[in-house]
Amino acid sequence: MSDTIRFDVEGMTCASCAVRIERVLGKQDGVETAVVNFAGQEARATVTDSADIEALQAAVAKIGYDIEEIDPDNDNRSITERYDAEARYQLRNVVGAGILTAVVMVLAMIGPDTDWNPWVQFVLTTIVVFGFGWQFHRAAWKQITSLSPAMDTLISVGTLAAWGYSTFVLLSGSGEGFIFFESAAMIVTLILLGRFFEARAKGEATNAIAKLAELGAKQARVVRQGTEVMVDPLELAPGDVVVVLPGEKIPADGIVHSGRSGVDESMLTGESRPVTKEPGSSAFGATVNQLGRLEIEVEHVGPNSALNQIVRLVEDAQATKAPVQRLADQISGVFVPVVIGIALIVLIGWMAAEGDAAIAVRNAVSVLIIACPCALGLATPTAIMVGSGRGASLGVLFKNAEVFERSRDLDTVIFDKTGTLTRGAMTLAAVHAEGDEDDLLRRVAAIESGSEHPIARAVVLGAEERDLTFATATDVTAIEGRGVIGTLDGNTVVIGASALFTDRGWRVSPSVAEAFDEIASQGNTTFLVGWDGATRGVISVADTIRETSREAIEQLHHDGLTTGMLTGDSHFVAAAIAAEVGVDTVVSEVMPAEKAEAISQMQVEGSVVAFVGDGINDAPALTVADVGMAVGSGTEVAIEAGDIVLMSGDPMASVTAVRLARRTFATIRQNLFWAFAYNTAAIPLAALGFLNPMIAAAAMALSSVSVVTNSLRLRRFDA
Amino acid sequence: MTTVTLSVPDISCGHCKASIEGAVAPLEGVESAEVTIDAKTVDVSFNESVVDLDAIVTAIDDQGYEVAR
Numbered sequence: 001m002s003d004t005i006r007f008d009v010e011g012m013t014c015a016s017c018a019v020r021i022e023r024v025l026g027k028q029d030g031v032e033t034a035v036v037n038f039a040g041q042e043a044r045a046t047v048t049d050s051a052d053i054e055a056l057q058a059a060v061a062k063i064g065y066d067i068e069e070i071d072p073d074n075d076n077r078s079i080t081e082r083y084d085a086e087a088r089y090q091l092r093n094v095v096g097a098g099i100l101t102a103v104v105m106v107l108a109m110i111g112p113d114t115d116w117n118p119w120v121q122f123v124l125t126t127i128v129v130f131g132f133g134w135q136f137h138r139a140a141w142k143q144i145t146s147l148s149p150a151m152d153t154l155i156s157v158g159t160l161a162a163w164g165y166s167t168f169v170l171l172s173g174s175g176e177g178f179i180f181f182e183s184a185a186m187i188v189t190l191i192l193l194g195r196f197f198e199a200r201a202k203g204e205a206t207n208a209i210a211k212l213a214e215l216g217a218k219q220a221r222v223v224r225q226g227t228e229v230m231v232d233p234l235e236l237a238p239g240d241v242v243v244v245l246p247g248e249k250i251p252a253d254g255i256v257h258s259g260r261s262g263v264d265e266s267m268l269t270g271e272s273r274p275v276t277k278e279p280g281s282s283a284f285g286a287t288v289n290q291l292g293r294l295e296i297e298v299e300h301v302g303p304n305s306a307l308n309q310i311v312r313l314v315e316d317a318q319a320t321k322a323p324v325q326r327l328a329d330q331i332s333g334v335f336v337p338v339v340i341g342i343a344l345i346v347l348i349g350w351m352a353a354e355g356d357a358a359i360a361v362r363n364a365v366s367v368l369i370i371a372c373p374c375a376l377g378l379a380t381p382t383a384i385m386v387g388s389g390r391g392a393s394l395g396v397l398f399k400n401a402e403v404f405e406r407s408r409d410l411d412t413v414i415f416d417k418t419g420t421l422t423r424g425a426m427t428l429a430a431v432h433a434e435g436d437e438d439d440l441l442r443r444v445a446a447i448e449s450g451s452e453h454p455i456a457r458a459v460v461l462g463a464e465e466r467d468l469t470f471a472t473a474t475d476v477t478a479i480e481g482r483g484v485i486g487t488l489d490g491n492t493v494v495i496g497a498s499a500l501f502t503d504r505g506w507r508v509s510p511s512v513a514e515a516f517d518e519i520a521s522q523g524n525t526t527f528l529v530g531w532d533g534a535t536r537g538v539i540s541v542a543d544t545i546r547e548t549s550r551e552a553i554e555q556l557h558h559d560g561l562t563t564g565m566l567t568g569d570s571h572f573v574a575a576a577i578a579a580e581v582g583v584d585t586v587v588s589e590v591m592p593a594e595k596a597e598a599i600s601q602m603q604v605e606g607s608v609v610a611f612v613g614d615g616i617n618d619a620p621a622l623t624v625a626d627v628g629m630a631v632g633s634g635t636e637v638a639i640e641a642g643d644i645v646l647m648s649g650d651p652m653a654s655v656t657a658v659r660l661a662r663r664t665f666a667t668i669r670q671n672l673f674w675a676f677a678y679n680t681a682a683i684p685l686a687a688l689g690f691l692n693p694m695i696a697a698a699a700m701a702l703s704s705v706s707v708v709t710n711s712l713r714l715r716r717f718d719a
Numbered sequence: 720m721t722t723v724t725l726s727v728p729d730i731s732c733g734h735c736k737a738s739i740e741g742a743v744a745p746l747e748g749v750e751s752a753e754v755t756i757d758a759k760t761v762d763v764s765f766n767e768s769v770v771d772l773d774a775i776v777t778a779i780d781d782q783g784y785e786v787a788r
Contacts, residue, residue: 019729020783063782064738146737 005053007043007067009036009060021060021067028059043067090196097132097192100124101185108182108693118170118179125181129163133188149336150329151376155191157336158372159184162696165365174358180369183696187374190704194377197385198401215286215616215637216307220251223295233285233301240298244289252285253300261292262453266418268306268592268617274454310592310616314623314641326405328380331672339371339683346687359689366686370696373679375703379671382711387664390717395647396657397632403643404668406626407661409608413556413654414585414599416613416621417567417574420631421581421651422543424614426454428462429524429544432515433537438468440537443493444529445470447486451478455525458541483527493531495539500528507534523576545580552651553582559658562607566595566621592617596624612646612654614638627661629654656719667714674706720750722764723772726787727779730759735784742778746770 012018018036021043025034030051036043045056053069060067104121111117130137133155140156143149162184169179220233221243228243233251236242241257244250250263262274265287274290277283283296284306300306343364350360380401388398398404415421433440445463448456449472463470473486473493483496494500498516501508512528512535520526524542528535553563564585567574574588587598595613599621602609611618611625619641622628630642631649639645644661646653678699685691730736736754739761743752748769753762763775776786 017735020735023783023785024781142737 004044004046005051006070007045008070009041009043009065009067011065012036012041017065020063021065024059024063025056028056031056042070087196087199090192090199093132093135094189094192094196097128097185097189100128100132101182101189104128104182104185108179109697118177118181121179121181122167122170125163125166125185128185128188129159132192133159136188136191149333151326151332153336154332154339154372154376155187157340157368159187161365161368161372162187165362165369178692180693180696183369183374183693183700186697186700187372190374190700191377194379194381197378197381217249217251217286221245221248236298236301238298238301242296242298244294244296246289246291246293248289250283250285250287250289250294250296252296252298253305254283254296254298256281256283257295257297259292259294261294262290263294264288264290266615268310310620314619326380327668328376328672331676332376335371335676339368342371342683342687343367349687350689363687363689363691366689366691367683370679370682370686370691370699373675373703374700375675375707376672378704378707379675380668382708383664383667383671383714386711386714387660387667387717390714391657391660394656394660394717394719395632395653396660397645397647398661399643399645403627404661404665406608406643407610407658408665410561410610410627410658410662412562412564412602412607413610413612413658414564414566414602414621414625415583415651415654416595416611416615416618417565417569417577418543419614419649420612421549421565422545422577424543426458426525426541427544428458428465428539429542430519430522430526430538430540431462432512432519432539433529434509434512435536437537438466440529440539441466442468442470443488443531444495444539446473446488447476447484447493447495449473450476451484453478455541456484459539488531491531493529495527495529498528498535501530501535505533506530509535512536512538523573545577546649546651548650548652549581552655555652555655556658557582559655561658566590566598566611568592568617592620596620599624610654610658612651613642614649629657652719659719660717663717664714667711670710671707674710675703678703678706720764721767722762723775725761725763725776725779726759727754727761727784728759728787729784730754730756730761738782739779739784742782743775746774746778749775 009018009021012021022034022036025031025036025043025045028051030048032046032048034043034045045051057067101124104124107117107121136152136155136159139152143153162180166179166181166184169177217233219230220236221228222231222236223229223241223243236252242251242254246261256277256279258279260276260278263277263283265275265284268284268287275281277294283294285300286305286307346367347360347364350363351357354360384398384401384404387404391398418424431437431441441459441463445460445468448459449470451457471488473488476484476486478484479496479500483494483500485492485494485496485500487493494504494506498508498513508528512530516526516528516538519538519540522540522542524540526538526540529537529539556563562585563583564587565574565578565581565583566587567577568590569577569588571588574586578586590598595618599609599611603624603626608626610627610629611621612629612631613622614631616637618630619637622630622638622641627644628642629644629646630638630640632639632645632647644657646657682691682695682699685695727739730739736756739754740752743749743761743763746765748766750764750766751762752764754760755762761779765775779786
């Protein structure tokens, strides 16, 4: 008897940490399998009764991570709630540190010149730097011992230098009484503020997997010992025969045993045209049966089903997606050794020049103090906040902060065809009539008006859009795969393939046949229409291209991006649409798994790829792409899987998204420049012994103001 | 004193370096252990009569890293 236990995992910094935890858990007594998902910060283990949760926790703790069992009743708690908890934690830090820092600032700047003044500053600052600021020192230690300095190292060094030096001055009474407590406190507070902004802006991480899991049929109608019984689809076994009534979801993958019907497979393939299923056809779980009754012999249940393969693809893509190293950390990584180097040079220089250890040390420490840019913590978060806000007002939702850093090297944008570049629904394309077009359309609409078939609805809609009134035909019969016949005002009207006409001896006129060939060659679904013994015209429906698709592609080209289109459609139709829209590359006749692979392939070849899609079948590709853009009018699963949500269905929104993401990243880079600029300019002053608290405060204020103002400029972005 | 270079393909970040070095270096008989992140290798110098290679590999394995032989 095995159970599955889920754990929250804390402390993972990269995907390989997940692999370590998997291995360690897998080796423990009672654990059959263990899977760790880095992106979801979660571990899942199947265990037998002999597993000891505490032993598992201890084993994982030994390699440096914490796991907490997730209470199954509580597990609807999404990642959003976890990030909310982090945001609240940071807010408490900011408020606490902020209040104390404000007091210190007041005392330092305009406070009374009394004996106790600096001591109060000392106490308060100690609380701020070591209490609220502890997270930096702890992280800095990890970074230093692994020789990979990042932002935390810089902050820790800077604040400790400022605090340490000031404490020394206070206790020993030397150093002209220059104390820098307010610098230390300010740095901590501002960085904490930045952390709070970041935690608050962290969008929902991918919850796509949970959504995908909800898609399956909830019940299956199984024939057991001659009677129909309702069971949970997961309890089906290969060989069971399930009955699927019109309108129901197919509960599992299998082969059609008997019956004939059209099935909407759009959620798997993205194509809106129903697929005909007859004995021998393969049918897939979670797809929707339309008008006929089907009996299906089950082949795959659960893990092996087509739907689960999509889940697996998304999981794999999530697990292997490398987190982008933040620009701020990259810069800090270089800056820290340089600053320490300069401090050492200053130390040695002054020793050699003056021989006075006190001065040498003081100046070296001054370098460390001034080098720490307090606006560093604000540089990235403020740009992201303003950029996201601007995006929201333009209909582009940025779901996470990494997307800005990822967009910096973007060079390719790939679109899913159906629902993204095209409307996704059939619409009336061409009408050709020997006689009056409206008359033809009226007759066709009359015949099709009773049908729910997408093609019928397209025709009816087309007629309504032309303000045509039409009657309802009688005796309408659908001839599967061929067309439809009905009676209108006593006349028989035939719509469909030429065989329907020749079979009843009707004449197929050469001009109509020619029109048919021409229209069909454009890649649309085309039908002959006729009455009174002969063909009278041609009608076709197509998945029409959105009005702005062409321009969107042009604009992307203008920005120097390569464009492409992925679709499950036939080569023929895909090529026609690709030519119309102007994309550089086309990949057609792809299954959902292959879409993700196509994107991977491009990445292997060195491209940084954005993918725009809307359907469930797009989820893997959206996750694999460097930047996944989900079209807002698409499925919930796609929206969860994407990094950006384009609220309108308009392809032009992708242009706006790319431009805004790039501009926001540029702003981050500019902010980082301003954050460092004033402080770095002051380094020579510190080196030469001229640093005083006024200069430090000035650098802090100027850099903070510059960063915030620069970020606010993003408000005026217009695509 | 023997020096061995082990290949550990899962090494990816500074974190990993700290964990592995922290697990191997304290072993009795091990003089030094150094991880090169880019090459994904661990260089270990140890006294063969006090500790053997298996114990070192086990220490790395216990941390969750597979040692390629």
